[in-house]
Structures are given as structure tokens and as C-alpha cells.
Amino acid sequence: MKYAQFFYRRVSRLQFGYCANGATACAGGYGAINLSFGFFRISRVERLSLLLHEARHLEPGGWNHEICPRPFLDSNRQPIVSRPENIRLAGLPACDSSPLSAYGIQIIFYRNLAENCENCTAELKSESAENALRFLIRIINKSAQGILQSDY
Ligand SMILES: [Zn+2]
Helix, strand or coil, X not given: CCHHHHHHCCCCEEEECCCHHHCCEEEEECCEEEECHHHHHCCHHXXXXXXXXXXXXXXXXXXXXXXXXXXXXXXXXXXXXXXXXXXXXXXXXXXXXXXXXHHHHHHHHHHHHHHHCCCCCHHHHHHHHHHHHHHHCCECCHHHHHHHHCCC
């Protein structure tokens, strides 16, 4: 399935709207995605990936997030924060446990661009590879994380 098909089968409209925890976008229900002003401050590829993420939430069952561990630290023992919101994620529903979750499909999308895009700039491929790694940390189930890592 192409990404556009994936999106249009789930999403009927985009609208300005409130999102909890300062999120840049969120599923609004009934096929709607709410966008906050922050949505327009992220890069084009981040917007695309976020729309796919929110489209995943609009599926039956919603692919709801898991609560991130407390503390939730990176390899330098620093608190993991969201971008661009810069909100500490420990204890927030901003992690996943499945490789096919909302964050999982973002990781797969970014990897596809980084490794297979034939008309992307080197800069875009590099940004995509970085973003894939940045989101991989949000997959808190080690088995699911391993499945995504082996998908290189
Ligand atoms: Zn989400």
C-alpha cells in the first residue's frame, strides 16, 4: 500500500485543534487530525511522518500509546524529551510496545526514506535516518525494538 492510500483510508480532514501534553498534532476522532501551531514549525518530512502517526491512531482500536518509563533517560543519562515541544516524556503516554504502532510506522517510514528514496536529497536522507533513531528509543519493548532494528 502506498503512503497516500494509507493516509486517505483513515483521515477525512485536518483541522486546528487542542492536543494534550503540548503535542504538535493528535487524532481528533471521526477521521480528523488536530494540528497545533507547532505542527508548522517542524520540517516537511516530520510533518509527513506525524500525519502517518496520527492516521494510525484513527484505526479501530487506536493503537494507543504506552506510558514511558520513569525515569526515561537516554544513553547519556539525560531525560528524553519530545521535539520540538521539549517536554520530558517520563510517565507520559508517549511510548509504544509494538513495531507496528504509531511510532513504529514512523520509524519504518523514516527508514524507507533514508534507505530507499530515489529522489531525496542527502540531507533529507540523513534527517530521516536520525529521526528513525530518535523514535526508536520510544519503543520500550526490547523485542519490538529489536524487530525494528533488524529491519535495516
Ligand atoms: Zn500518538
